[in-house]
Amino acid sequence: MGRKRLQETADGRPTVHTVAARAGVSIASASRVLNGVGGSPETVRKVRAAAAEVGYVPNAIARSLQSQRTGLVALAVEDIGNPVYVQMMRAIEAVVASSGRQLLVHATGGRIDNETALLRRLANRYVDGMIVSPIRVTDDHLAALVASPVPVVVVGQLGADAAVDNVRTDSRQGVALAVDHLVATGRRRIGFVNGPLDTVPGAARDAGFRAALARHGITLDEDLIEVGDFQYAAGRAAAERLLARTAPDALVCANDLIAVGALHALLAAGRRVPEDVALVGMDDTELAQMMFPQLSSVSLGSAERGRRAAELLLQRIAEPALPPRREQVLPSLAVRASSSPTLPAPRPPSRPSSEGVIS
Amino acid sequence: MGRKRLQETADGRPTVHTVAARAGVSIASASRVLNGVGGSPETVRKVRAAAAEVGYVPNAIARSLQSQRTGLVALAVEDIGNPVYVQMMRAIEAVVASSGRQLLVHATGGRIDNETALLRRLANRYVDGMIVSPIRVTDDHLAALVASPVPVVVVGQLGADAAVDNVRTDSRQGVALAVDHLVATGRRRIGFVNGPLDTVPGAARDAGFRAALARHGITLDEDLIEVGDFQYAAGRAAAERLLARTAPDALVCANDLIAVGALHALLAAGRRVPEDVALVGMDDTELAQMMFPQLSSVSLGSAERGRRAAELLLQRIAEPALPPRREQVLPSLAVRASSSPTLPAPRPPSRPSSEGVIS
DNA sequence: CAGACTCCCGGAAACGTTTACAGCTATCGG
DNA sequence: CCGATAGCTGTAAACGTTTCCGGGAGTCTG
Numbered sequence: 001m002g003r004k005r006l007q008e009t010a011d012g013r014p015t016v017h018t019v020a021a022r023a024g025v026s027i028a029s030a031s032r033v034l035n036g037v038g039g040s041p042e043t044v045r046k047v048r049a050a051a052a053e054v055g056y057v058p059n060a061i062a063r064s065l066q067s068q069r070t071g072l073v074a075l076a077v078e079d080i081g082n083p084v085y086v087q088m089m090r091a092i093e094a095v096v097a098s099s100g101r102q103l104l105v106h107a108t109g110g111r112i113d114n115e116t117a118l119l120r121r122l123a124n125r126y127v128d129g130m131i132v133s134p135i136r137v138t139d140d141h142l143a144a145l146v147a148s149p150v151p152v153v154v155v156g157q158l159g160a161d162a163a164v165d166n167v168r169t170d171s172r173q174g175v176a177l178a179v180d181h182l183v184a185t186g187r188r189r190i191g192f193v194n195g196p197l198d199t200v201p202g203a204a205r206d207a208g209f210r211a212a213l214a215r216h217g218i219t220l221d222e223d224l225i226e227v228g229d230f231q232y233a234a235g236r237a238a239a240e241r242l243l244a245r246t247a248p249d250a251l252v253c254a255n256d257l258i259a260v261g262a263l264h265a266l267l268a269a270g271r272r273v274p275e276d277v278a279l280v281g282m283d284d285t286e287l288a289q290m291m292f293p294q295l296s297s298v299s300l301g302s303a304e305r306g307r308r309a310a311e312l313l314l315q316r317i318a319e320p321a322l323p324p325r326r327e328q329v330l331p332s333l334a335v336r337a338s339s340s341p342t343l344p345a346p347r348p349p350s351r352p353s354s355e356g357v358i359s
Numbered sequence: 360m361g362r363k364r365l366q367e368t369a370d371g372r373p374t375v376h377t378v379a380a381r382a383g384v385s386i387a388s389a390s391r392v393l394n395g396v397g398g399s400p401e402t403v404r405k406v407r408a409a410a411a412e413v414g415y416v417p418n419a420i421a422r423s424l425q426s427q428r429t430g431l432v433a434l435a436v437e438d439i440g441n442p443v444y445v446q447m448m449r450a451i452e453a454v455v456a457s458s459g460r461q462l463l464v465h466a467t468g469g470r471i472d473n474e475t476a477l478l479r480r481l482a483n484r485y486v487d488g489m490i491v492s493p494i495r496v497t498d499d500h501l502a503a504l505v506a507s508p509v510p511v512v513v514v515g516q517l518g519a520d521a522a523v524d525n526v527r528t529d530s531r532q533g534v535a536l537a538v539d540h541l542v543a544t545g546r547r548r549i550g551f552v553n554g555p556l557d558t559v560p561g562a563a564r565d566a567g568f569r570a571a572l573a574r575h576g577i578t579l580d581e582d583l584i585e586v587g588d589f590q591y592a593a594g595r596a597a598a599e600r601l602l603a604r605t606a607p608d609a610l611v612c613a614n615d616l617i618a619v620g621a622l623h624a625l626l627a628a629g630r631r632v633p634e635d636v637a638l639v640g641m642d643d644t645e646l647a648q649m650m651f652p653q654l655s656s657v658s659l660g661s662a663e664r665g666r667r668a669a670e671l672l673l674q675r676i677a678e679p680a681l682p683p684r685r686e687q688v689l690p691s692l693a694v695r696a697s698s699s700p701t702l703p704a705p706r707p708p709s710r711p712s713s714e715g716v717i718s
Numbered sequence: 719c720a721g722a723c724t725c726c727c728g729g730a731a732a733c734g735t736t737t738a739c740a741g742c743t744a745t746c747g748g
Numbered sequence: 749c750c751g752a753t754a755g756c757t758g759t760a761a762a763c764g765t766t767t768c769c770g771g772g773a774g775t776c777t778g
Binding site: 384385386387388391397398399402421423424425426427484 | 755756757758759760762763764765
């Protein structure tokens with residue numbers, strides 16, 4: 001009974017030992033051949049043949065334990081149904097793929113414990129690094145971020161003192177761009193449909209809206225502000241409540257999903273866009289261009305933020321000791337038919353990103 | 360220099376050895392305490408304290424190597440920007456979460472080598488199982504699927520003899536539902552905007568469309584068929600080409616993104632929907648309800664397919680020896696304003712899934 | 719022909735966990 | 749008071765891979 005080591009795994013799959021035994025070489029040689037480093041022609045032939053015969057496929061977990069890397073990078077976002085994250089994801093994927101890694105996405109669904117759990121599970125070496133874009137951030141959440149064993153980059157606003165790589169934008173300024181544009185085109189009763197105020201972006205956009213109105217000397221009518229969720233249905237419902245209460249001549253929405261909901265509410269209520277009510281969304285997703293009329297939207301540079309975040313992450317994976325960095329991308333405004341008095345229901349251009357961009 | 364074993368990892372992070380040494384116990388005791396199994400009160404106290412002091416966090420890779428499981432499940436889809444996959448993903452996530460696992464999503468971008476590479480990387484034990492929804496499937500792709508070391512479930516059409524768990528729908532029948540509905544409401548010049556014919560769904564929908572017209576005794580005018588990509592922009596361009604060529608009184612689109620593109624093209628060309636041209640999409644995503652008018656759409660039960668696929672996967676993870684199974688979900692048609700002659704530009708209902716459903 | 723150098727190979731140690739097993743102490747029942 | 753039993757503990761083996769290191773064989777150089 002001197003059987004020292006089983007040559008296959010519990011469920012009967014071959015291991016490198018199986019291959020080595022079958023080829024009549026040591027596991028060291030087998031491993032070398034399988035990794036394409038070294039080996040005499042004869043050994044290579046035997047090992048390759050043996051591997052093919054038994055259908056050997058290496059166990060990536062064991063390999064990672066040894067090599068201390070997995071070739072995977074994760075992205076955690078609230079809601080994968082929001083096109084802004086799709087845009088961001090595509091940009092990240094492009095960068096990550098160039099380093100030979102693969103991107104995995106997880107939707108936290110806004111449940112913050114979910115995100116913390118993900119951090120605990122994934123960040124403990126299942127991935128080489130992580131990009132997270134939280135919309136609510138608590139203290140122990142932040143603690144979990146800094147304590148992560150693998151590099152983490154945060155996309156979005158974060159406390160000034162957080163020792164985490166961070167890419168952000170100024171969404172207050174983004175809202176200001178929208179308000180400036182509307183005021184400049186003669187609108188005065190400007191409404192605002194926002195997301196929850198207990199989220200980071202919700203709070204920032206609320207502050208931005210109030211500040212912008214004040215700057216123009218417009219006193220705020222609270223009836224013109226309505227809060228819902230960052231989703232289509234909630235946006236539509238919120239806009240309906242607002243319209244039932246008062247009559248705006250313009251509507252700023254905290255993201256494009258809300259703006260689409262508002263457009264629906266406006267059209268259903270018989271208001272013409274932009275003649276009766278001008279409409280401006282936010283995030284400048286492809287959804288904005290799918291609508292009819294196409295929606296003006298404040299770009300918060302989500303693709304750019306994603307790209308930069310991915311680059312920061314790759315740098316930190318290569319050089320873990322770097323000090324925490326912070327980058328900022330500027331918002332800009334894409335003016336389209338939904339808010340333009342000069343463009344009468346225009347034919348959609350084929351190069352959609354070339355409309356008048358104000359930054 | 361008899362130092363037998365380093366007590367911390369190369370980058371200075373604590374291991375279970377660090378904790379054990381600091382607590383003055385063996386690594387076995389430390390591990391037991393950290394897993395909450397056994398240990399005297401005194402040992403528990405010491406180990407807990409030591410772990411907290413050094414900030415110990417277990418290496419999940421090492422744990423997985425030992426336990427042969429990771430608690431992760433992956434979903435691979437073409438394009439995460441397509442809302443149909445978002446729906447599917449949500450359904451899968453719900454099931455998977457109930458088993459205490461987490462779902463990771465990967466977008467292959469239609470690059471088939473990408474999907475094969477993902478299979479090689481992820482399926483080799485990084486995840487406990489995988490759900491893939493390929494739109495193109497080659498032979499070695501299929502080979503990679505069956506050879507996967509971890510359970511795999513395929514969503515979508517697959518060769519009849521493939522030894523893989525499979526959840527499918529009948530999209531030919533789905534197209535037929537749309538055509539039947541349009542014919543029944545008096546349309547005769549029915550156009551079809553499809554995706555690429557070299558994809559599985561594209562081919563099936565093309566066949567379904569031709570068969571349905573034939574069944575109604577309508578001879579097909581090839582001018583009424585246009586092919587693009589399964590995306591918004593391509594759908595709009597394809598619809599524009601079609602409209603420049605001929606004058607349909609109805610349009611069936613191979614998915615909702617295409618349908619939105621077609622809607623845009625129709626409105627830009629001054630056609631009224633549904634008065635001049637009735638429009639029916641496919642996949643019944645939330646996008647269909649975001650439009651104005653809301654789009655009729657053939658539901659291919661994507662949420663249901665996702666749910667079933669996840670259940671099949673969990674069963675197989677628990678019981679790997681099961682024979683391959685195949686499940687089918689039936690298509691149905693949600694009739695909304697874009698194709699209804701009887702509903703004049705209706706107010707969107709608040710319970711959007713309750714419109715007249717035909718199956 | 720001796721030495722240096724190159725190449726290839728196998729043994730064994732790692733990577734960081736979990737866990738089977740055996741030994742020890744303390745308690746309990748008879 | 750002795751044997752059985754229960755509860756903890758530590759040693760060591762596993763999980764499946766990569767890689768360091770030393771030895772052997774062959775080739776080249778002087």
